[in-house]
Amino acid sequence: MTRMIKPAIADRSADAQVEVALTVNGEAVRRSVSVRLLLSDFLRHELGLTGTHVGCEHGVCGCCTVLIDGKPGRSCLTLAAQANGYSIRTIESVAAADGTLHPVQQAFKECHGLQCGYCTPGMVMNILGRFEEKEPLDLSDDGIRELLSGNLCRCTGYLNIIAAVRRAAELLGKTPA
Amino acid sequence: MKPSIFGYEAPTTLEAAISLLAGDPDAMVLAGGQTLLPAMNFRAANPSLLVDIQHIQGLRGIAVGSDAIIVKAMVRHREFELDEEVKRANPLIAEVMQHVAHIPIRNRGTVVGSLCHADPSAEMPLLLALLGGSVVAQGPSGSREIAAEKFFQSFLTTARNHDEIVVEARFPLLPAGAGWAFDEVTRRHGDYAVVGVGCVLALHRSGRATGVRIAACGIADRPIRLKDAETILNGTTLGPLDLDAAVAASLVAVTQPDDTNVSQSYRRRALGTLIRRMVARAAQRAETVA
Structure with a gap:
């Protein structure tokens, strides 16, 4: 289900503003933003795309991971101002419009790869981005742990997430290196 | 945690970026931001002005020469890690890059930014020092090459002047058979x-x-x-x-x-x-x- 991007609301901030034009989930967005607005807050507060979660705000937890020009990156370590001209993909763009889950999401569901689900959007975006890289995938336990090493989960103990990555690779016909 | 107020400029020429730095003693260069932005979110760093260098022409790309690999200022860690020519010319680099943070951080953080941050525990400064490489810094009066052993001076301190931008780093190739x-x-x-x-x-x-x-x-x-x-x-x-x-x-x-x-x-x-x-x-x- 694709969530609609919120229309702009009048800004009451006294901060210096900068004009940004970027693409979010395939849609062109042009806004005036505070120069200190983080991309994570831009997506959540300005665009209403609250599927991108915010955990630590210093790059450790990985909850806010989105695709920045196709590559996983921390939206809390990127300024909205820096994202001028970028193409951003968030979790809202992953499932089909009719709600059909993407194979990575389906794999998380099948393998019980989430409990509270707070870390899941960041996990899914990171995995998606890595799957789209040309670089061969290492689907050994160590290789998957390395892939997930930048995403913290405080519920599951990771075993089911590792299983979900392997299952997602299977569903997507990704063969290990 | 949100950064405190600062100014932001995204110049498209090196000259403009250098003059912005020269005009504000508390300005900082923003490249990948993977160390600077967390520090700002913690309010451990409070620059008055960020000079975002990502739109400056000529700061992208890796060139493998006959004696060194030239890494321009906006080259991300992950690019350096995966470049096939780099792997052939100096296989040590890929081995080092595995240890730098996580993939999403390596996708954004830059090699040169890491050198300029000069954390004494970080891998990029070690790599440059080990190989006997250098950086090229450009300032108002031209550019100069600084050898690794002169560049790294102390904790988070380099020989870069405030109004200089490090435009590239030079990592020597491995000797044949090494x-x-x-x-x-x-x-x-x-x-x-x-x-x-x-x-x-x-x-x-x-x-x-x-x-x-x-x-x-x-x-x-x-x-x-x-x-x-x-x-x-x-x-x-x-x-x-x-x-x-x-x-x-x-x-x-x-x-x-x-x-x-x-x-x-x-x-x-x-x-x-x-x-x-x-x-x-x-x-x-x-x-x-x-």
Whole structure:
């Protein structure tokens, strides 16, 4: 289900503003933003795309991971101002419009790869981005742990997430290196 | 945690960026932002102005030359790690890059930004110091090349002047047939190194080592070339007694005091262990040269 991007609301901030034009989930967005607005807050507060979660705000937890020009990156370590001209993909763009889950999401569901689900959007975006890289995938336990090493989960103990990555690779016909 | 108020400029020319820096003593350069933005979110860094250099022409791309790999200022860690030509020209680099944070951080963070940040535990400064590389800094009065051993001065301190921008780094190629190795002791994979050691060496057909280079991070206020150990090992067959002597001569280089993670004596032990392992691994990979 694709969530609609919120229309702009009048800004009451006294901060210096900068004009940004970027693409979010395939849609062109042009806004005036505070120069200190983080991309994570831009997506959540300005665009209403609250599927991108915010955990630590210093790059450790990985909850806010989105695709920045196709590559996983921390939206809390990127300024909205820096994202001028970028193409951003968030979790809202992953499932089909009719709600059909993407194979990575389906794999998380099948393998019980989430409990509270707070870390899941960041996990899914990171995995998606890595799957789209040309670089061969290492689907050994160590290789998957390395892939997930930048995403913290405080519920599951990771075993089911590792299983979900392997299952997602299977569903997507990704063969290990 | 949100950053405090600052100004933001995204110039498209190097000249404009340099004059912005020259005009504000509290301005900082923003490249990938993977260290600067967390520091700003913590309000540990409070620049008055960020000069975002990503839109400046000519700061992208990697060029493998006949003696060095030129890495421009906006090259991300992950690009450096995966570049096929870089892998061929200097396979040590890919081995080092595995240890730099996590993939999403490597996708955004830049190699040159890491050098300019000059964290003494970080891998990029060690790599430049180990290979004997250099950086090129451009300021209002032109550009200058600064060798790694002059560039890294102390904790988070380099020879870069405030109104200079490091436009590229030069990582020398490995000598023909040279073996290489890098590993680190760390609390968690991807975290800063407690101690990291890199080694490059060649083997003469007599079995004796030549061109030995060893450097460590995490042991002092900057990356350290262990030149005494290099001198001891050059011309030897890298036997156990040679390694004992090289390790013994290196321990004095550990000047980091005890901290909340580890004691100084732990760092010394870790350094010794890593030197032995990295010399052995590099020797295994070295092809015998005439």
